[in-house]
Amino acid sequence: MPTDRSPAPTMTVVLDPGHHTQESRPVLELRGRLDMALFHAALDRIAAGHPTPFTDRLRLHQHAPDHHTLELPSAAGEPAPYPAGLLADLITSTPVTAPDAPSAADGEASWPGVHGPLPQTFAVTPLQHELLADVGTGPDHQVEQLGWRWHGPLDADRFTAAWRAVFDCETVLRSAFVWDPHPRAVLFDRCEPDVAHHAHGTYAGREHLQAVERARGFDLRRPGLLRVAVLKGPPTRPFDGEPPTDVVLTYHRALLDGWSVRVLVREFYRAYLAGGTLPGGERRPDLRDYSRWLDRQDPRPARDFWHRTAPLTAPAPLPRAAPGERTGHDGAGRSRTRLSRAETTRLARWAARWGATESSALHAMWAMLLYRAAGTLRGPVPVCFGVSFSGRGILLEDIERIPGPFANPLPLTVDVDPADTVAGLLRTVRDRVLDMAAYEWTTAGRIHEWLGRDGTGAAETLLAFEYDPRRDDRLTGALAAHGVRVEPPVPVAARTASALDLVAHHDGQGGLVLSAVHDRERLDDDETQAMLAQGARLLRRMPYTVHESTTVGEVIDSLRDTKLPRVHDGGRPENLLVPLRAPALRGRATICLVAAPGAPDTWYRALERCYDGPEALCVLRTSADAPRGGAAALAPVAASGGRLVLGGFSGAGAIAYEIARAFVAAGGTPPLVVLGSGEDEDGARELSRALRRAATG
DSSP, X not given: OOOEEOOOOOEEEEEOOSOOOXXXXXXXXXXXXXXXXXXXXXXXXXXXXXXXXXXXXXXXXXXXXXXXXXXXXXXXXXXXXXXXXXHHHHHHXXXXXXXXSOOGGGTSXXXXXSSSOOSEEEEOOHHHHHHHHHHHHOTTBTEEEEEEEEESOOOHHHHHHHHHHHHHHOGXXXXXXXXXXXXXXXXXSOOOOEEEEEOTTSSSSHHHHHHHHHHHOXXXXXXXXXXXXXXXXXXXXXXXXXXXXXXXXXXXXXXXXXXXXXHHHHHHHHXXXXXXXXXXXXXXXXXXXXXXXXXXXXXXXXXXXXXXXXXXXXXXXXXXXXXXXXOSOOSEEEEEEEXXXXXXXXXXXXXXXXXXXHHHHHHHHHHXXXXXXXOSOOSOEEEEXXXXXXXXXXXXXXXXXXXXXXXXXEEEEEEEOTTSBHHHHHHHHHHHHHHHXXXXXXXXXXXXXXXXXXXXXXXXXXXXXXXXXXXXXXXXXXXXXXXXXXXXXXXXXXXXXXXXXXXXXXXXXXXXXXXXXXXXXXXXXXXXXXXXXXXXXXXXXXXXXXXXXXXXXXXXXXXXXXXXXXXXXXXXXXXEEEEEEOOSSTTOOEEXXXXXXXXXXXXXXXXHHHOOSXXXXXXXXXXXXXXXXXXXXXXXXXXXXXXXXXXXXXTSHHHHHHHHHHHHHTTOOOOEEEEESOSSHHHXXXXXXXXXXXXXX
């Protein structure tokens, strides 16, 4: 039975994170309709995950049908405080319900599992943890896409049914996240896929549709972190056949990578050909089995490898712009270039002469560009950039067919010496990447911890070579028998914490496509596009100009007439405090909205429109791992005078409460935490009223 999402209950929760004693218990003020089934399920969830028997010491007082006070156990003498923020998130969350289930609001018994403890929660992998931390400071980060064209007839009902069958078989598509305050993965029993069919003219082509879908973002608390949008092509003349259809898949990197989505697309084709069904039931092994495999790995050989290969000096960074200089832009910039099929074939044959592949040629080219971009240098200098590994080269059954977030960017550091030959550099990067592949299950964050760098010298650019899993000619033939021809999916790179990401893939014509996405606040558009053009120029010229004795210096000297990219200040820090509205009156309270991980800016802009008080408004984006950093970011706000109120939508409660506790621990006056359910206009209005009461109370 598919699921649907019921409207969010109108509920706000006010938490007091101040110091308490046994005589003064922490309380939650609950305003709005309290769904008792949801409330008791939340208590059960917390009791199951926390060994201390808190539940029998909770006291719920009803003052009115829409006003309750919940007294929590005091933290005195307890190993850890009661997870009040998590409880607030759970009782304000939008429940996942079956459409034909009886509603508790109608006086019927609640459908089993509608509000009950979620079926399974399990630890996220270290890579997921790092991806979710990046999302905390950039809601548009880690949102990736695949797009392709469908030629021939398309049955909309069968298309949707086929995706529903894939969702039923794949646990990763029914997964989401909960923060307590650290993230955990949650597996739902059911999830209805988000499949939208758009008529011709609704959007101005596939790129427009991709931009709209990318801007929607994802609510990471709810399952279905992959959605499908279909745009019908222009009408054709009689007897010309069906118009082509553009298909756009938007997904989140915290649960899927490009390889995984291609696997899912093939499963979808099988289901479509079978009339919208898939035999075999739920796939195993899945991401849970991978997590157990990961727990059994000994990190010592990986740690020794990176200690052994770490350079003695810090890698050369990209050059910096003058202090205070700005690009004048923000958001993500995208650019693209292409090598023809003949140029791509020539490059592959040239690399093969040195026992390497196109990806090694790409890495060597980028190492030379980074060396040159670092300025006028003499002698060997280490450069560092991220290289994305597929994560599939491990000894786990059926790993090639398990959907999950396995593509893993690891730092590649290599010495670039102008006196060395290009062939030597090519072999060096080839060998280093092969050695790193033995530890592709580790993460960049863990490597920096081992080296004691705390991110110092981290890669500022990232390279990924997208490989399509093995082609299935039988599927192509079966689709052709139905009059359908599908083009190869084209990846659209995600925005990440890097200044510049470069993704390479082969298109349907056999050409090598280089797609770049850069942080426009940190890199200028023209300089970034010039660097991409330099790279393509080198890849085209090296098969003609580079021989066994050609040196790296000779190749770098050939680029003297091109621009150098510079990194500007103003990139996203660990904590990002964004002002929305200045105070109308001096000395009034400041309301800081703590963003739920992945929450799009539109949620908080809606709240800004609804809020009619004179208080200042700002938004704080921070990682769940950095409550002290979040508290430090709020210190200047608190110093300006007036009361500090932290607010947010469901999902931000656990993080906001930890930030408030860290603020108190640092000697600050306890701020109230106000949490609201629902991110629509009604929810925004209700939350704005609760924030106004807290600011003036």
